[in-house]
Amino acid sequence: MPFEDSSPALEAEGLTKRYGRRPALTDCRLNVPRGRIVGLVGPNGAGKSTLLQLACGLVPPTSGTLRVLGSAPAANAAHLARVGFVAQDTPVYGSLTVADHLRMGARLNPSWDAGLARRRIEQVGLNPGQKAGRLSGGQRAQLALAVAAAKRPELLILDEPAAALDPLARSSFLRNLMEFVTELGASAVLSSHLLADVERVCDHLVVLGGSRVQVAGDVRDLLAAHHRLVAPRGAFDRLPAGVEVVHSEPGDAHLSAVVRADGPLRDGPWTVAGVTLEELVLAYLTRAAGVPAAHAGTSGMGALR
Incomplete structure (x- = not known):
C-alpha cells in the first residue's frame, strides 16, 4: 500500500x-x-x-x-x-x-x-x-x-x-x-x-x-509546457509574455527554438510543434553549458532556478 x-x-x-x-x-x-x-x-x-x-x-x-x-x-x-x-x-x-x-x-x-x-x-x-x-x-x-x-x-x-x-x-x-x-x-x-x-x-x-537544477517537474507537465517554434528571425522579438526561449538554432531565414510557455501560444508568424523528452533535456543542457544561442533573448520569464 x-x-x-x-x-x-x-x-x-x-x-x-x-x-x-x-x-x-x-x-x-x-x-x-x-x-x-x-x-x-x-x-x-x-x-x-x-x-x-x-x-x-x-x-x-x-x-x-x-x-x-x-x-x-x-x-x-x-x-x-x-x-x-x-x-x-x-x-x-x-x-x-x-x-x-x-x-x-x-x-x-x-x-x-x-x-x-x-x-x-x-x-x-x-x-x-x-x-x-x-x-x-x-x-x-x-x-x-x-x-x-x-x-x-x-x-x-x-x-x-x-x-x-x-x-x-x-x-x-x-x-x-x-x-x-x-x-x-x-x-x-x-x-x-x-x-x-x-x-x-x-x-x-x-x-x-x-551544478544547478535547470528544470524539474512531472514529465507529462513538462512536455505539455514546451514547444518547438519555427519562425522568421524577427518574430522572436515579439513573443508574448510568459514565453521563454530555452535554446534556439539558426537557419537560413528562420530560427528553430525550444520554448517554455505559461499557456497556449496564440497565433503568430510561427509554426508550433511538440518536443520529445530528448529535445527538452538537450535544450536545457545546451543552455547550461553556455553554448551560444542564435537568439538569447527571452520574454516574460527569467532563467529557471
Missing part, C-alpha cells in the same frame, strides 16, 4: 555543495512529490552523484537544506531504514554468496522482507549458493536491487545502476525496478545518462547542468 506521509520525497532549498573551490551543486531548489519515479539526468560532473550522496547522508551540504521523506538525510537508524540505496558500481561482496547477502540484509534491517528477497532472487535466476564475485554485471545489479528493496524502503535511490549493463540486462533491471516500486508503494530516484531508460520508467524529471 502507498505510504500516507504527505511530505515530499525530496525537498531542497538553496542546496549547495562545494569541494574546496569547486562547486558540485549550487543553490538547488527541489520539491519532488511522493510516489514518483524520478529521472535525474545531466552530463558527467553535473552533480548527480553528489545530490544522491547528500540524500543518503553520505556527505553534508556546504549550505542550504535538504529533507528526505520529511527529515534530514540519515537522521537516525529509523530514517536510514526508510531509504534504499544502490550505488553506481552496484556494490556487492565478492566473497559472499547470494544467500549470505540476504542473511546479512536480514540482520541489518528490522523491516527486512525475507519472502520478497527470496522471490525476487528466484525470479531473476540467481543461485543462492553462488558467490557474488562470480556473478555477471547484470546479476550483481539485480542482487543489489533485491537487497535494497527487501528493506521495504519508502524511497529507492539508484546512482546509474544500469550504466554498464548490456541492453538485455538493463531492460530486465528496469523492469524489476518498476515492479519493486509498484509493489512497495515507494518513490524512486534513478540517476542515468541514458535518456531512453528515463523515458521508459520515469514520470518525474530533474535536469542538472552547470
Whole structure:
C-alpha cells in the first residue's frame, strides 16, 4: 500500500555543495512529490552523484537544506531504514554468496522482507549458493536491487545502476525496478545518462547542468509546457509574455527554438510543434553549458532556478 506521509520525497532549498573551490551543486531548489519515479539526468560532473550522496547522508551540504521523506538525510537508524540505496558500481561482496547477502540484509534491517528477497532472487535466476564475485554485471545489479528493496524502503535511490549493463540486462533491471516500486508503494530516484531508460520508467524529471537544477517537474507537465517554434528571425522579438526561449538554432531565414510557455501560444508568424523528452533535456543542457544561442533573448520569464 502507498505510504500516507504527505511530505515530499525530496525537498531542497538553496542546496549547495562545494569541494574546496569547486562547486558540485549550487543553490538547488527541489520539491519532488511522493510516489514518483524520478529521472535525474545531466552530463558527467553535473552533480548527480553528489545530490544522491547528500540524500543518503553520505556527505553534508556546504549550505542550504535538504529533507528526505520529511527529515534530514540519515537522521537516525529509523530514517536510514526508510531509504534504499544502490550505488553506481552496484556494490556487492565478492566473497559472499547470494544467500549470505540476504542473511546479512536480514540482520541489518528490522523491516527486512525475507519472502520478497527470496522471490525476487528466484525470479531473476540467481543461485543462492553462488558467490557474488562470480556473478555477471547484470546479476550483481539485480542482487543489489533485491537487497535494497527487501528493506521495504519508502524511497529507492539508484546512482546509474544500469550504466554498464548490456541492453538485455538493463531492460530486465528496469523492469524489476518498476515492479519493486509498484509493489512497495515507494518513490524512486534513478540517476542515468541514458535518456531512453528515463523515458521508459520515469514520470518525474530533474535536469542538472552547470551544478544547478535547470528544470524539474512531472514529465507529462513538462512536455505539455514546451514547444518547438519555427519562425522568421524577427518574430522572436515579439513573443508574448510568459514565453521563454530555452535554446534556439539558426537557419537560413528562420530560427528553430525550444520554448517554455505559461499557456497556449496564440497565433503568430510561427509554426508550433511538440518536443520529445530528448529535445527538452538537450535544450536545457545546451543552455547550461553556455553554448551560444542564435537568439538569447527571452520574454516574460527569467532563467529557471
